[in-house]
Amino acid sequence: MVGVQLMDNETIDKLLKRFKKKYERAGVLKEFRKRAYYTKPSVDDRLKRARSKRRAQRANEESNA
Known part of the structure; x- marks a missing residue:
């Protein structure tokens, strides 16, 4: 778990x-x-492929622009 210690002369806001x-x-909220x-593994794979495809299209558009 994520933890922090109060340092000398540190305000609560900075902490x-x-x-x-x-x-x-740490990605705690993302993992939660x-x-x-x-989600079924097949759905995870489908989403992963779709994300990869979009990422490749964006990279291709940026290189052409």
Whole structure:
């Protein structure tokens, strides 16, 4: 789990900001949302292929522009 220690002369605002950054980088919320409901492996594969296809199209458009 993500944790932070209060450093000397550090305000609560800065502590919360550091915590939020660590929390986002660790991917805790992303993982929670991913596990909120079950998706079949075939659906996961289909979504992964669609994301890859969109990414390739964007890269192709940028290289042509």
